[in-house]
Amino acid sequence: MTPTTPARPDAPATTVDTVVLDLDGTLVDSVYVHVLAWRAAFAAVGLDVASHRLHRAIGLGGDRLVTHVAGDAAERAVGDRVRALHDEDVERRTGEIGATDGAAALLEALRGRGLQVVLASSGAKEQTEQLLDLVEGAHHLLHEKVAGADAEASKPAPDLLEIALESVEATRAVTVGDAVWDVEASRAAGVPCLGLRCGGIGTAELLEAGAVAVYDDPRDLVDHLDEALALAAETNRG
Structure with missing residues (x-):
């Protein structure tokens, strides 16, 4: 069509x-690829964020997600880095x-x-x-x-x-x-x-x-x- x-x-x-x-x-x-990518990104900067919290946050804008699941301090300290790592991981996982x-x-x-x-x-x-x-x-x-x-x-x-x-x-x-x-x-x-x-x-x-x-x-x-x-x-x- x-x-x-x-x-x-x-x-x-x-x-x-x-x-x-x-x-x-x-x-x-x-969705679950995003969950894995966010979890790995947070782990890379020393933060352990539970998968179930990340799952419920998928759909938020990336500018909001770090604060939503890890707090304002995490956003100020590592927000941009976490988003960059997430995006790189999703790109690698596109085949999934x-x-x-x-x-x-x-x-x-x-x-x-x-x-x-x-x-x-x-x-x-x-x-x-x-x-x-x-x-x-x-x-x-x-x-x-x-x-x-x-x-x-x-x-x-x-x-x-x-x-x-x-x-x-x-x-x-x-x-x-x-x-x-x-x-x-x-x-x-x-x-x-x-x-x-x-x-x-x-x-x-x-x-x-x-x-x-x-x-x-x-x-x-x-x-x-x-x-x-x-x-x-x-x-x-x-």
Whole structure:
């Protein structure tokens, strides 16, 4: 399917015109690689940070993560070094990362319904491009891509999402993400969020954060896409 594929004639009416997707844990199965990379980076500077704390922090902007899991003093002393070590380790581990189940199919299904499809990733632009290579056709199926450097404040602030929405002049949008931080950023932007469990965060946590519905992974969302979009449309009308 190409970016010029017209909307299906049998597609249901919807008030959603744009879908903004997260990358890590949503389109690519990278969350646990990030956990390992952060843990190794902290260990390299003499800090022992538990994996479960790191897992729950994935999705935060890198500028926030060190403070979140290790405190202000660690950020001041070694924050930049830890981030650099993490990024280097993720780059070395790219071969261990693959697309989540149904990632490409989800992008195709959204385009097939005539929706604008935008990526909003907290990661660096170069890393974002490399990870998108893992999702077949992603570069051609996305209307726009925004990365962490495009925003003044990282997730859970809404800045990145607001830039993504402005990039396509969205009027009625929904987001798709796997982390509590994705949901919180969506709420702050006034946009409903569809949660995915494939990043390792459970249904209860995502719903408590404000997700309007939760699905296993992109494949599961594709299987329920029309009802998910209808739910998002109803939330937008509300």
